[in-house]
Every structure is written in structure tokens, then in C-alpha cells.
Amino acid sequence: MSAGTETVLDQVAFDANGLIAAVAQQHDSGEVLMLAWMNRDALRETIETGRACYWSRSRGRLWRKGESSGQTQRVVELRLDCDRDAVLLLVDQTGVACHTGRLSCFYDAVRDGKLVSITEPLVDPDQLYGR
Template sequence: MRSQVADDIDAVLKEVAFNADGLVAAIAQQHDTGEVLMMAWMNAEALAETLATRRVCYFSRSRGKLWRKGESSGQTQRLVDLRLDCDGDALLLLVDQTGVACHTGRRSCFYRAARPEGLVEIAAPEVSPDALYRS
């Protein structure tokens, strides 16, 4: 017998317009400040796991497998709310970010801004990437 949670997750998955690779863009935003933290990809399995556990899981295209945010760095994302855009081809994840979101040690992956003189870094690392990914 299926649970109501599983049925609810299936109902969400049916509304998502995954691309030809079976992926959908997912933008993570800090729920209380509105700060855009990062953009990554989700497949149906990552999205279902995220909805079931409320711990954000992405799909790593470079590794070809699920990527549970913070599994190696400790910089986790707890899902507060999930929103689907009007076309069904992009997700907005409102999250509670623990630590930094970017692998460069910055709070946000969007730390470069276009200026007349070119791209300018507008945020310094808060933690060393080496410290984030110590084996």
C-alpha cells in the first residue's frame, strides 16, 4: 500500500517538465533573506528524495550520480518550500542553508558581477575550499 506522501511526491513529479536529459534546473534561495545561493540540476530521483526527506539532493552531471548537498562539506540545505515555475521547467527551492553554498567557500555561487571594467568579485570566501573538502 502506497503512502499519501509517495502519492503527493508523484503528483509533483508529474508536473515537472524535465529536459531531454531528464533534468530540471533548481535554484536555491535562502528562505528568510531572499539571497540566491546557487543553481544546480535535479533528476526525478533527486527531487523525490528532497521532497521525502526535506534535505536537498541534486544530480551531479559531472559525477553522473545523486549529490546530497553537504555530504562531504557539511554545508547542508534544508528544504523549507519548493516552487515550480509556470512552464514547469524550473524549480525554486527555498532553503535554510547551513554554512556556505558555494564550493569556492562563498555564501553564494553568484559572487561575480558584470561591471564596465569586466567581472568583479563582490564577495570573498568565508571559508577555505580546502577546509570544506578535507578527506
């Protein structure tokens, strides 16, 4: 662990649960892929390895993006917002980002007062997770 990484982490405004919102965006197209959460350990690992690591609130453990699906995120650049309470990860996404098999988790749009799916899965989720 580098001293520089710890200096950066000390400047992050984690919430009362020790988490920070993290938005992953495809670095070259600008497509917003997903929102997840990071704790200090996940952010440290992401900074030090260059591979996206999140905190899974449902599993209560670190979640290395792609560990079960192979759909990884290589971090091109990591940015903090002005309040340092949100992280933007500019990533190179391998495969799809969403567990539904879609490129982006943001596939439902509100149109004429209704939710409409605007993209279809590119990959069968059962194939991604070996169900």
C-alpha cells in the first residue's frame, strides 16, 4: 500500500456507513454503465490495481467487477467530485456491465409517464453467471 494512496483516501468523504457512490462510465464513448458503492478497501484496491473493485452491500464483502462473469472494468482514470463524496470511474469495459446482460444498467427510460426498456440484453445472464 502506497503512502500516496492513503493520502488520497484520507481526503474522501465516505458516508456514515463508510461508503461512497461510484459511477462507472465508458472512457471513450461516455456511456454511463453503472452505479455501485465503494468502501475504503474497495477504493484502495481500485487505485492500486487499476481494476474496478466495489463493496457489495447485499453480500457484505468486496466485489471485484467480473470475478464471476468475466465482465471486467479496467480503470483509465478515477475522479472525485467537488465535495469528494462521489467517485467517477472512467473505465474500459470488457463485455457488458449490467447483471441483466445489457451494456449499461441504465436501460429503463421514462417516456410518456411509463418505464420503457430502451435496450435489450446482449448476453444471456444465465451464461454470464453459469446458472
